[in-house]
Amino acid sequence: MTTIILKINERTKAGKAFMAMSETFFKNVEGIEIIETDSKxxxxxxxxxxxxxxxxxxxxxxxxxxxxxxxxxxWGSLGLK
Structure with a gap:
């Protein structure tokens, strides 16, 4: 399993486009989980x-x-041998 962490500013045009694209392509796809978090x-x-x-x-x-x-x-270094 690979975890990718992205910081996306949803107030920018690129951020909005990326979120829309990722939701369109990856929503309800088996094997991919999108977790939304807010750093605050x-x-x-x-x-x-x-x-x-x-x-x-x-x-x-x-x-x-x-x-x-x-x-x-x-075990020996703990004195338990």
Whole structure:
């Protein structure tokens, strides 16, 4: 699957033409999904990640406590062998 993200200004002549063309050619076509989003709505909308999880990740990134994992011996580098 390939995802293509386009930023289209629907107030311009080219933007209106592109939206009209894409709706005409790709609406109800199997295998192609057009998802309309508004970048302003995305910024204001809900975060798709759990806020508790985000806090844990951000705190972990700031912390100096880290453990380097050997990808060839994951269990051994975690002390679980």
């Amino acid at each position: 709505k995305l910024k204001k909308g809900k975060n798709k990640y759990n806020p508790e999880f985000v806090d844990i990740v951000l705190k972990s990134a700031k912390s100096n406590k880290s453990k380097e994992i050997n990808p060839n011996d994951i």
